[in-house]
Amino acid sequence: MNKIIAVCMLALFTGLLVFGQEGNAQNGEKLFKANCAACHALDKKLTGPALKGIVTTLSAEGADKEWVHKWIMNNEALRKSGDKRANKIFEEYNRTAMDVFEGRLSDKDIDDILAYTENPPAPEEPKEQQAVTATQDDSSNSIYIFVSFASIGIILLFTLYKVNQLVQLKTKGIVLNELQATRIKSLSQFYNKYKGFSYFLITLLLALSLYGVWAWLMGIGVDKGYEPEQPIYFSHRIHAGENKIDCQLCHSGAKYGKVSEIPSLSVCMNCHRNISEYTGKYIEPGKSKEFYTSEIKKIYQHIGWDEDKQAYTGKQIPVKWERIHNMPDFVYFNHSQHVVAGEKTIIADYNKKHPNQPIDVVCKACHGAIDTMNVVKMANDFTMGWCLDCHRTTEVDMNNGYNAAYFNKLHEKLKKEYGEDKSKITVDAIGGLECGKCHY
Ligand code: HEC
Ligand code: HEC
Ligand code: HEC
Ligand code: HEC
Ligand code: HEC
Ligand code: HEC
Missing domain, CATH: 1.10.287 (Helix Hairpins)
Structure with missing residues (x-):
């Protein structure tokens, strides 16, 4: 009996130990996914070679860890220095340039990445929900x-x-x-x-x-502030802020239905066929024009655009954007109900509550000042309480065609009962607190 208990306790300990630990390889995995996975996989060739066990493989070929560091930091400089191996691999891969990571990764970051590529953890069952909700x-x-x-x-x-x-x-x-x-x-x-x-x-x-x-x-499920790195450093501040591009030009789904959608790369190409370099005035501290330009080139790599020939090669690698906002499956949320039907009253209600920071675009009532963010960050809790709070205080716009047709009778009745100015109808009055409206 005692032994059984002791064994159980031991198991609990080790379980907790493993649970609480965060090794280099783990950080390396994150960095790898954010910086390298666009072009490299562990065990198959993509744009660049497979990287599993790359340090071991390369040292067998006479290139030590220092060489690997130099290559990852700045392969261009290494090639220009006349390094034979660097130039050979470059030719082998049809002179496809790898990104320069100087200023983006530290030596420690690279060590972490290499720890990961040397000893990648055995593939687990994907636990998307957890990965998304894990916060610091x-x-x-x-x-x-x-x-x-x-x-x-x-x-x-x-x-x-x-x-x-x-x-x-x-x-x-x-x-x-x-x-x-x-x-x-x-x-x-x-x-x-x-x-x-x-x-x-x-x-x-x-x-x-x-x-x-x-x-x-x-x-769990409260991710306010969640701000993952994306495979392409796409800045909302530069697009929606500096260049005043309308949210719905890219997120065109918002007015038609449930999801806003992340734009496909062909939407990006509408502009970036011509904008192949960054020439803007705004530069985020720590970034540079060259950095922005190299991020634009990533669009070309992913969609298979040959700049020299100005033609598509037909080779595409989908971009894996990290999803930030994600309601559980049992919740029904519809953008168009809020972006079209609710637009006027949501903006009015928000500006009444925040007179110092009025908004012009309805999206900002829920997503915050996206046009000032370089990296999208969750601006609210996105919990049930948050939905309900807004439904209790925001009026329904009786002037939009849909509501006028559906709620005219109710409105007339309330007007008769309570008089003109007390007949304001907030969303809760039309069923905005009913479980079935938001839950399948
Ligand atoms: C834009 C695509 C791209 C990205 C992003 C990228 N690589 Fe590469 N990488 C390549 C290509 C292509 C090669 C082959 C050499 C060449 O053509 O320059 C390469 C080669 C390498 C090599 C040399 C392999 C050898 O056999 O010599 C290493 C090591 C490497 N990459 C590591 C990384 C790491 C680590 C990252 C992330 C921090 C990364 N790469 C990000 C495209 C990329
Ligand atoms: C030029 C295209 C473009 C414009 C304009 C744009 N976005 Fe985006 N948006 C994207 C891309 C690409 C992503 C995915 C990468 C990311 O998260 O940064 C994204 C992501 C988002 C996300 C997070 C999605 C998720 O994963 O949950 C929100 C919210 C968002 N945008 C809101 C807005 C708002 C609000 C505006 C206007 C102020 C806007 N966007 C303007 C392209 C655009
Ligand atoms: C309506 C036009 C337009 C669309 C659509 C567009 N961009 Fe841009 N993009 C711009 C402009 C303008 C700049 C700034 C260029 C400058 O100032 O030189 C820019 C800059 C960039 C940069 C460098 C600055 C930064 O944000 O890191 C990247 C990367 C970029 N775009 C990626 C994308 C991606 C990815 C998409 C598709 C999801 C996209 N763009 C869609 C107009 C657009
Ligand atoms: C009433 C609050 C609210 C408003 C207003 C709103 N959103 Fe959202 N947005 C959400 C919620 C909630 C989600 C998560 C939806 C999900 O996971 O099903 C979301 C998700 C997103 C996503 C991720 C992809 C998706 O659709 O799941 C993007 C992109 C986005 N919103 C952009 C926008 C843009 C652009 C606008 C303005 C045109 C806007 N949102 C207005 C609440 C809002
Ligand atoms: C910023 C305020 C605001 C927030 C936050 C908000 N809503 Fe709404 N919602 C509205 C408004 C305004 C309407 C009424 C639109 C109309 O006129 O039909 C509405 C309507 C709805 C409706 C239709 C109700 C009906 O009876 O037809 C549903 C369902 C809904 N919202 C779900 C959600 C969910 C789920 C969330 C949270 C993820 C949420 N809303 C967050 C403002 C908000
Ligand atoms: C305006 C939309 C809305 C209405 C109305 C609503 N819910 Fe929810 N509910 C949500 C959202 C959004 C979540 C997910 C919250 C999260 O992920 O944190 C949720 C989550 C839940 C959960 C899971 C527990 C949790 O907090 O994550 C339960 C249980 C639940 N709702 C029950 C109900 C019941 C019962 C009613 C009716 C009295 C109701 N809901 C009405 C939006 C709504």
Whole structure:
């Protein structure tokens, strides 16, 4: 029995240890996905060679880790320096230029990436939801849980050990010598004296760990501030802000239905066929014109556009944008209801509540000032409470054709009952709080 308990505790410990740990390879995986996965896979050739075990492979060919670092930092400079290997691989890949990562990655980042390519973790079942909802705060909570469980575990193990010792003495029929007898006596005195305290301690630790679990559960699905890196450094600030491009030029789905959609690369090409270099005045601290230009070239690599010949090659690699906003499957949210039918009243209600930061575009009521963000960040909780709050305070626009036709009778009735100015209809009055409206 004791052994079983001990084994269980051990398993719990190791589980928690693994859970709480974040190694280099893990960070490397993130960096790899954000920076390299557009052109490299681990085990097959894409635009560039397969990278699994690349350090081992290259060192067998006489190129050490330092060479790999130099290559990744700035392959262009390495090639220009006359390095034979660098020029050979460049020719082998039809002179396709790899990105320059100087200023974007540190040496430590590269070490992390290489740790990942040397020892990639075994592929898991994809856990999309978790990957999306994992936020930084999780780690502090898991430390809570870990420390509390660990302390309880240590106390339990110690007690088990002591009890076990006693039982063994008893079963072997060994008569306690004086020293042992006094020890046991003092132990039981000690126990009696501090019983209250130890109960208190265990209760406190249990409460702490329960709090940790609770806080962690509450955090699931609340991703305010979630701001992943994207495979192409696409800046909303530069497009929607500096160049004042209309949100719906790219997110054209918003007015027709449920999803806003991420634009396809052919939408990008409408402009970037001609805009192949960045010449704008705005440059984010830490970035450069060359950097922006290299990001524009990524569009060409992905869609298969040969700039020299000004023609499509037919070779396409889809861009894997990281999804940021993602409601659970059981929620029905429809953009057009908000962007078309609700547009006027949502803007009016928002501006009444935020007189200092009025908005002109309805999207900003929910997504925040996207046109100032270089990297999209979730601006709100996107929880049920958040939806309901707005439905309780925002009026329904009785002047739009749809509502006028459907709710005219209700409006007339309310007008009669409450008088003209008290007849304001907020979204909750037309069913905006009904479970079935938002849940399948
Ligand atoms: C835009 C596409 C692109 C991106 C992004 C990219 N690479 Fe490459 N990479 C290439 C190509 C193409 C080659 C082959 C050599 C050449 O044509 O320059 C290459 C070659 C390499 C090599 C040399 C392999 C050899 O056998 O010598 C290494 C190492 C490498 N890449 C690592 C990385 C890492 C790490 C990242 C991310 C930090 C990355 N690459 C991002 C396209 C890319
Ligand atoms: C030139 C095209 C373009 C314009 C204009 C544009 N976007 Fe985007 N938007 C994108 C692309 C590409 C992505 C995916 C990459 C990213 O997240 O940055 C995106 C992502 C988003 C996302 C996050 C999607 C997700 O994954 O949940 C939101 C929200 C968004 N845009 C809102 C807006 C708003 C609001 C405006 C106007 C102020 C706007 N966009 C203007 C192209 C555009
Ligand atoms: C309506 C025209 C238009 C569309 C559509 C468009 N862009 Fe741009 N893009 C621009 C302009 C203008 C600039 C700034 C160029 C300058 O100032 O020299 C730019 C700059 C960029 C840059 C460099 C700055 C930055 O944001 O990092 C990238 C990368 C880029 N675009 C990617 C994309 C992608 C990806 C898409 C498709 C999802 C896209 N663009 C769609 C007009 C457009
Ligand atoms: C009433 C709040 C609200 C308004 C207004 C709104 N959105 Fe959204 N947006 C959401 C929610 C909620 C989601 C998540 C939807 C999901 O996961 O099903 C979302 C998701 C998105 C996405 C990710 C892709 C998708 O459709 O799931 C993009 C892009 C986006 N919105 C752009 C826009 C643009 C552009 C506008 C303005 C034209 C806009 N949104 C107006 C609440 C809003
Ligand atoms: C910024 C305010 C705002 C937020 C936030 C908001 N809504 Fe709405 N919603 C409205 C308005 C205004 C309408 C009424 C549109 C109309 O005139 O038909 C509406 C209507 C609806 C309707 C149709 C109701 C009916 O009876 O026809 C649904 C369903 C809905 N919203 C779902 C959601 C969900 C799900 C969320 C959260 C993810 C959400 N809304 C967040 C403002 C908001
Ligand atoms: C205006 C839209 C809206 C209405 C009305 C609504 N819900 Fe929700 N509900 C949501 C959204 C959005 C989520 C997802 C929240 C998240 O992911 O954090 C949600 C989540 C839930 C969940 C999952 C638990 C959670 O918090 O994540 C339950 C259970 C639920 N709703 C029950 C109900 C019931 C019961 C009603 C009717 C009394 C109702 N909802 C009405 C939008 C709505």
